[in-house]
Amino acid sequence: MLSKYKKVMLVDDNEVDLKINSKIISISKLFDETILCQSGEEALSYLSKHVDDVANLPDFILLDIQMPEMDGFEFLEIYKKFPASVTDKCLIAILSSTLDFGDIKKAEANPHVIKLLKKPLFPQELEKLLHKYFA
Amino acid sequence: MNAPTVRVLYIDDEENNLHAFKAGFRRQYEIYTAISAAEGLKILENIPVHVIIADQKMPQTTGVEFFKSIINTYPDPIRILLTGYTDIEALADAINHGDIYRYITKPWNDLELHNSIKNAYDAYKTKIDLRNKIVELEKTNDELNRFIYSISHELRAPLVSAMGIVNLVKMEGLFNSSGEYWGLIETCSNKLDYYIQKTLQYYKNNKTVAKHTSVDFSKLINELIELYSYSDRDTHFHVEIKQEVPFYGDVFRIEVILGNLISNAIKYQKEDEKNKKVDINVNVTPTVVEITIADNGMGILNEHLEKIFTQFFKSKINHGSGLGLFIVKEALNKINGKISVSSNTTDGTTFKITIPNVK
Numbered sequence: 001m002l003s004k005y006k007k008v009m010l011v012d013d014n015e016v017d018l019k020i021n022s023k024i025i026s027i028s029k030l031f032d033e034t035i036l037c038q039s040g041e042e043a044l045s046y047l048s049k050h051v052d053d054v055a056n057l058p059d060f061i062l063l064d065i066q067m068p069e070m071d072g073f074e075f076l077e078i079y080k081k082f083p084a085s086v087t088d089k090c091l092i093a094i095l096s097s098t099l100d101f102g103d104i105k106k107a108e109a110n111p112h113v114i115k116l117l118k119k120p121l122f123p124q125e126l127e128k129l130l131h132k133y134f135a
Numbered sequence: 136m137n138a139p140t141v142r143v144l145y146i147d148d149e150e151n152n153l154h155a156f157k158a159g160f161r162r163q164y165e166i167y168t169a170i171s172a173a174e175g176l177k178i179l180e181n182i183p184v185h186v187i188i189a190d191q192k193m194p195q196t197t198g199v200e201f202f203k204s205i206i207n208t209y210p211d212p213i214r215i216l217l218t219g220y221t222d223i224e225a226l227a228d229a230i231n232h233g234d235i236y237r238y239i240t241k242p243w244n245d246l247e248l249h250n251s252i253k254n255a256y257d258a259y260k261t262k263i264d265l266r267n268k269i270v271e272l273e274k275t276n277d278e279l280n281r282f283i284y285s286i287s288h289e290l291r292a293p294l295v296s297a298m299g300i301v302n303l304v305k306m307e308g309l310f311n312s313s314g315e316y317w318g319l320i321e322t323c324s325n326k327l328d329y330y331i332q333k334t335l336q337y338y339k340n341n342k343t344v345a346k347h348t349s350v351d352f353s354k355l356i357n358e359l360i361e362l363y364s365y366s367d368r369d370t371h372f373h374v375e376i377k378q379e380v381p382f383y384g385d386v387f388r389i390e391v392i393l394g395n396l397i398s399n400a401i402k403y404q405k406e407d408e409k410n411k412k413v414d415i416n417v418n419v420t421p422t423v424v425e426i427t428i429a430d431n432g433m434g435i436l437n438e439h440l441e442k443i444f445t446q447f448f449k450s451k452i453n454h455g456s457g458l459g460l461f462i463v464k465e466a467l468n469k470i471n472g473k474i475s476v477s478s479n480t481t482d483g484t485t486f487k488i489t490i491p492n493v494k
Contacts, residue, residue, distance in 0.1 A: 014292065020299040027306045066288050097295040099287040099335050101343075101387065119292075120299035122365075123306070 009035040009058035011043040011075065012095070013067040021062065021095070021121050028123035030130060031060070040070035044078055047086060057089050060130070062117070065096040065103055072096070076110055091133055093117050140165050141256045142182060146175040146201065147190040147217070156188075159245050164252065172196035172204075179205065184212050186255045188239075188248075191218040191225050199229040206234055211262065213255035217241055283338050291331050298324050333458040336391050340466045345385040347493050352376050352417045352424070355386070356393065363398040370401050370411040378419040383494035388466040393426070395459040396486055400430040402455075403484070408432075419492070426488045434480035443476070 008031040012018045015038070022034045035058055037043040043061070050056040065072035072094060080087065094107045097119040107116045115129055144167045145156050153168040160166055167182060169175035171193065178184070189198035196204070202214050216229050216238040229235045236258060237251045301321045304310050310317050353376045360372050400413045408431065416427040435443060435450075442448045444464040447457035467474055471491050478484035 014296070016293075016296045017299065020296060020303055023303055024299070024306065027303070066292070097288070097292045099291065099332060100284060101339060119295040120302055122302065 007031060007033045007035060007056075007058040007060070009037060009043060009046070009061045009090070010095075011037045011040060011061060011067075011072075012064040013038055014064070017064070017119065024121055024123055025126075028127065030123070030127060040067060040072070040075035040078075043075065047079070047082060047090075051083065051086055054085065054089060057086060059089065059091065059134075061090050061092045062095040062121075063092055063113075065094060065098055065107065073106060073110075076112055080112060087112065093129065095119060095121060139256075139260075141186065141252065142167065142184045143186045143188065143252060144169065144175060144178055144182075144184040144212070145188045146170075146172060146193070146198070148193040149190070152190070160249070160252070163249070172201040175201065176205070179209050179212075185259045186215065186252055187212045188215045188217060188252075190241075191216055191222055191229075197225065199225055199232070199235075202229065202235060203232055211259065213259045213262075215239060215251055215255060217243065280342075283335065286331060287335055291328070294324060294328055294331070298328065330456060330458075333456055333462060337458065337462050337465065340388060340391060340462060340469060343387065345388065345470055347383050348386050350382045350384050350386050350389060352378050352382065352419065352426075355390065356397075356415060356417065359390070359394050359397050363394065363401055367401050370404060370413055372413050372415065374415045374417075376415075376417040376419075378417065380419055380421050380492075381494070382419045382424055382492050384424070384490055384492065385470050388470050389490065391466045392463050392472070392488065392490075393428075395463045396428045396488075399455075399459055400428055400432065400484075404430070404432040422492055424490050424492060426490075427485060428488075429483065429485040431483040434483050435476070435478040436480065440476060440478060444474075 008025060010018055010021055010025075012021070018036050018038065022036060025031055025034055035046060037046060043063075047057070063072045063075060067075075076092070079092070091114050092112050094113055094116045095118075096103070096107075096116070098104065104116060107113055114133060117125060117129070141164045143160070143164045145153060146169045147153055147156075148170060150170065153170065157166050157168060167178050167184065169178055172189070172195065175187070175189070179187075187202075189201050191198040193201075198216050198218070202216070214235040216226070216235050217240075218225055218229075218238055219241050226238055229238065236255050239248055239251060297320070301310075301317060301324065304312075304317055353374075356374055356376065360374070364370060364372070397413070397415075404411045410431070412431055414427070414429045416425075416429075418425045439448075439450055443460050445457075446461040448461075449455050449457040464474065466472075467488070467490070473489045475487045476484065
């Protein structure tokens with residue numbers, strides 16, 4: 001079966017989670033390709049590099065909140081300055097283990113964030129979300 | 136233990152009084168004297184004085200004027216005013232504006248003045264102790280906040296990774312590959328996660344100030360059912376909601392209360408029951424919301440009913456954490472809600488909650 005949505009980008013400083021989540025995504029065959037980024041900076045530089053290259057931009061970004069140096073919210077601050085060709089294509093969901101009420105509120109209030117998913121990632125939950133936004 | 140050194144500054148324009156004071160009190164206190172307010176101020180700049188005694192009638196600056204002038208710069212020393220019998224106006228002024236602790240009439244009585252200085256020093260100490268305690272408390276509170284925040288991240292993150300690995304093991308069909316070990320790891324991880332979540336809920340309930348927003352019960356309850364029945368699809372929910380008027384309340388605590396009750400209703404079903412069900416009824420009026428959550432689960436023994444809202448109460452048969460219902464009760468207390476329960480082991484359990492509509 002062909003995957004419906006082409007590229008997903010995972011942004012997480014935690015190598016273990018990056019490994020787990022990319023494996024979960026590959027087993028559930030939700031995407032053709034997974035782009036792994038270990039920091040917000042790495043993700044931003046990927047996006048800047050492919051800013052005019054829509055085919056290589058991710059359709060979907062799963063973003064962690066707690067990261068050293070640049071956290072998820074700081075990433076979003078810079079992300080929103082990208083041209084619409086990028087921000088319209090890449091939908092963002094937060095993927096975090098946070099239970100902090102402030103973090104949750106802040107994530108849900110961000111206009112670029114379609115949903116806050118909680119770790120551990122459940123493929124059914126992700127599929128439901130994708131179905132809603134890509135159908 | 137030696138008696139603490141009490142530093143007293145005495146300001147008077149009559150040199151004789153200064154001498155007399157020194158002679159009378161130098162054994163008990165460390166005494167500084169000044170012939171004018173200006174001189175007194177110089178001493179204050181260099182010496183941390185505990186008690187200041189000032190004569191009211193002085194040329195240039197009166198005692199009250201002096202006290203007023205140092206209210207902001209030297210707020211800590213305790214002030215005693217020395218005044219003649221006739222100075223009612225000065226007294227009223229001093230009490231109203233000079234923040235004085237006592238006034239002593241002239242000529243002073245040694246014992247009376249001695250007692251006043253002693254009491255003044257006690258007041259000084261109490262004030263400083265209290266301030267130190269507040270600083271200490273604020274620091275502890277701050278640390279606690281950081282600690283709780285780190286529980287919700289640092290402590291939980293690796294646990295959630297482990298839970299992710301278990302999911303992966305399931306997806307790869309390896310869950311039963313090592314006997315029951317993976318299942319045991321899953322149970323332990325879930326239990327630990329549950330404790331972390333409950334601890335945070337309890338803490339947040341205690342700390343957070345109630346915030347009132349409009350609550351849509353239909354949306355809230357369906358979200359909660361979706362969330363808690365995720366791992367257990369056997370239980371059927373029948374939800375009936377009558378909300379014709381808007382409801383305003385603290386959505387965080389209401390979510391905690393309903394979440395705990397709904398998850399309990401799912402968790403404590405009878406294992407062999409074919410038709411596991413939970414009925415939820417919500418009725419919103421302009422003054423309150425009444426919510427009933429009724430299950431046909433295993434029920435609660437009569438002798439346990441009294442104790443189910445106590446912290447860490449667990450029955451022997453059902454392995455709860457002893458926190459869920461305790462948190463429900465605590466959260467209801469914060470928002471002036473009420474709860475009652477009726478239960479028996481044949482029909483199951485019914486919780487009735489009433490929460491005031493704050494608008």
